[in-house]
Amino acid sequence: MPAIHLTQARAPLTERVRAIDEHGQPQDISIPAERALTVFVDKHELVTLMTLGAHPEWLVLGYLRNQRLLASPHDVASITVDWDVGVAAVRTRQGIDDLPQRTAKRVVTTGCGQGSVFGDLMADLDDIRLGDAVLAQAELLGLLNAIRLQESTYKSAGSVHGCALFQGERMLLFVEDVGRHNAIDTIAGWMWLQDAATQRGSDKIFYTTGRLTSEMVIKSAQMGVPIVVSRSGITQMGWQLAERLGLCAIGRAMNRRFLCYSAPRRLRWQTELARLADPDAPV
Amino acid sequence: MPAIHLTQARAPLTERVRAIDEHGQPQDISIPAERALTVFVDKHELVTLMTLGAHPEWLVLGYLRNQRLLASPHDVASITVDWDVGVAAVRTRQGIDDLPQRTAKRVVTTGCGQGSVFGDLMADLDDIRLGDAVLAQAELLGLLNAIRLQESTYKSAGSVHGCALFQGERMLLFVEDVGRHNAIDTIAGWMWLQDAATQRGSDKIFYTTGRLTSEMVIKSAQMGVPIVVSRSGITQMGWQLAERLGLCAIGRAMNRRFLCYSAPRRLRWQTELARLADPDAPV
Structure with missing residues (x-):
C-alpha cells in the first residue's frame, strides 16, 4: 500500500435550516453541506472543488488521478486538509512536470459536479483493455x-x-x-x-x-x-x-x-x- | 436589441438506440444527444462544452456572460457554430483584454454540467441589488x-x-x-x-x-x-x-x-x- 500521510478532515455533512412550506408552516429540514476546497500541489494553486466534505483527502487524490496529473499514488508524500481555511495541501515526492501547461486545456463536461477535465479526455482511450469480467x-x-x-x-x-x-x-x-x-x-x-x-x-x-x-x-x-x-x-x-x-x-x-x-x-x-x-x- | 450575427445550428436532440431489458428483451429507446462544442473567441481556444445542442449560439453567448468575460452583448459581432467540426467561433468587436489571465483561475463547482467558473465566483456579489419583486x-x-x-x-x-x-x-x-x-x-x-x-x-x-x-x-x-x-x-x-x-x-x-x-x-x-x-x- 502507498505510504501517504493523510489527514482525516471529515466535516459535518448536513445542516438544519428552517424552510416554510406551502401552508405557510415552518419546517426544520436537513440540507447537505457544500464547501469550497482549494487544492494546492507543491504550493501551486490548482483548482477549487465544491464538495460535501466527507472524504476530502481521498477526493483530492482521486482528482489528481482522474485528471491524470499523477501516474501513481506513490508519487504523493502527503495530503493535508484544513477546513478552517478550506485548503488541501498536496506534497509530491518529485513534483509534477509542466503542471501549468498540463492543466491549461479545459473541457467543461456534462455531469454533475466536477466538470473540468484537463488534457484530452479521449487520450489513451484506445489503449484501455477492460478484461473479461462478467x-x-x-x-x-x-x-x-x-x-x-x-x-x-x-x-x-x-x-x-x-x-x-x-x-x-x-x-x-x-x-x-x-x-x-x-x-x-x-x-x-x-x-x-x-x-x-x-x-x-x-x-x-x-x-x-x-x-x-x-x-x-x-x-x-x-x-x-x-x-x-x-x-x-x-x-x-x-x-x-x-x-x-x-x-x-x-x-x-x-x-x-x-x-x-x-x-x-x-x-x-x-x-x-x-x-x-x-x-x-x-x- | 444587439446586432449579432448568429448561425442557427440546431442539431438532433435525441438518438434511438437498442437496449436489452431485465427479461433479455430488446427495447428501442431514445437517449439525449451529448456533443462537444469547442469555443474559440477571436481565434483563441477558450473551452469545450458538452451540450445537447439545442441552442448552441445562445449557450455560447450566455457562457461568456456568466463567466463575466463580456460586459455587454454589443461586444459580440458574430457567433458561428459548425457541428461538422464541433466548433463555435466567436468574433468580438474590440477583443477581450487579458483573456488568458482572466480565464486562469479555476473553480470546479457542484452543479450538473458546466462546472468551471473563471475568476472569483463571489466577486461583486455584494454589489447585486435584486429589487422588490414579489x-x-x-x-x-x-x-x-x-x-x-x-x-x-x-x-x-x-x-x-x-x-x-x-x-x-x-x-x-x-x-x-x-x-x-x-x-x-x-x-x-x-x-x-x-x-x-x-x-x-x-x-x-x-x-x-x-x-x-x-x-x-x-x-x-x-x-x-x-x-x-x-x-x-x-x-x-x-x-x-x-x-x-x-x-x-x-x-x-x-x-x-x-x-x-x-x-x-x-x-x-x-x-x-x-x-x-x-x-x-x-x-
Whole structure:
C-alpha cells in the first residue's frame, strides 16, 4: 500500500435550516453541506472543488488521478486538509512536470459536479483493455438491494449523488457528494490507497445514482472498471464510448429492473429472476 | 436589441438506440444527444462544452456572460457554430483584454454540467441589488403547471435538465441540456438578445429541475433574477448565498407543494391554495 500521510478532515455533512412550506408552516429540514476546497500541489494553486466534505483527502487524490496529473499514488508524500481555511495541501515526492501547461486545456463536461477535465479526455482511450469480467444477473440484483438498504445523506437531506464500488454484490465503498464527479474521484482515490487486489478495477463494478455521461464512462474505464450501473439513463456520448470500450453500461436500474445499453456479453443473463415477482418489488 | 450575427445550428436532440431489458428483451429507446462544442473567441481556444445542442449560439453567448468575460452583448459581432467540426467561433468587436489571465483561475463547482467558473465566483456579489419583486402563490402554482405541461426531451429521452424563464406565470423560454449549467447559460444568452424589457431580470423567475447549488444561485443573481424555483432541494452554500442576497429560493416544488428556503417576503402567501385539494394533485 502507498505510504501517504493523510489527514482525516471529515466535516459535518448536513445542516438544519428552517424552510416554510406551502401552508405557510415552518419546517426544520436537513440540507447537505457544500464547501469550497482549494487544492494546492507543491504550493501551486490548482483548482477549487465544491464538495460535501466527507472524504476530502481521498477526493483530492482521486482528482489528481482522474485528471491524470499523477501516474501513481506513490508519487504523493502527503495530503493535508484544513477546513478552517478550506485548503488541501498536496506534497509530491518529485513534483509534477509542466503542471501549468498540463492543466491549461479545459473541457467543461456534462455531469454533475466536477466538470473540468484537463488534457484530452479521449487520450489513451484506445489503449484501455477492460478484461473479461462478467456479472451474474443475480449479483446485479444483490448490488441494487445493497444500495437500497444503504444509509445515506441522500435519505436524510437529499440533493447529493451517491456512488459505490462493488466486487460482485459485495459493496466495498459507498461515497456521496454534492457533485457526482467528486464521488467517483473519491472512489478512485480510495482505490489507490488499498492493497494490490483492491486497486485492480477489472473485477469491480461501479454504481452511480447519476447519469452515464461521457465523463462517467471515461473515468470508469480509466480506473479499469468494466461494468457501470446507474439508477439514471445514458447520454449519446456515454453510450458511444461504452460501445467503443466494450464497457457494460446498465441504466434505469432499480429493484429487479434495468436496461443494458452496451456489452451485454458482460452480464450472465438469468432472466427468470425478472419474472419471479412484481418487477417493482424490492429483491 | 444587439446586432449579432448568429448561425442557427440546431442539431438532433435525441438518438434511438437498442437496449436489452431485465427479461433479455430488446427495447428501442431514445437517449439525449451529448456533443462537444469547442469555443474559440477571436481565434483563441477558450473551452469545450458538452451540450445537447439545442441552442448552441445562445449557450455560447450566455457562457461568456456568466463567466463575466463580456460586459455587454454589443461586444459580440458574430457567433458561428459548425457541428461538422464541433466548433463555435466567436468574433468580438474590440477583443477581450487579458483573456488568458482572466480565464486562469479555476473553480470546479457542484452543479450538473458546466462546472468551471473563471475568476472569483463571489466577486461583486455584494454589489447585486435584486429589487422588490414579489410572486403570488397562485402565480407560482401556475408556473409549476406550465412546467408540467411542457413537451420536452426529458419526457421522450430522460437524462437532461430543464430550465425556464418566467414573468409571473408566463413562460418566456424553456431550455433543456445535458448539463443544467448549460441550460441556465442558454437562458442568459437568450436574455441578452431580447429587447430592453426582457433583458431585465428583476421581474423574472428562474425555474430549474436541478438542485439549488451555490453556482445556480450566483448565476441567477448575476442575471438580476430575484426568485428561483426548483423541483429539487438546496445545498448549504446555495442557501447561505440566497439568504445573503435576499434571493427567494423555493425548492421541492411540484404541483401545489413547495418549500421556501429564503426571503419568504418575496412570496405573496395564499396558503388557502395549498388546502384546496390533494397536495399531490395537479393544479
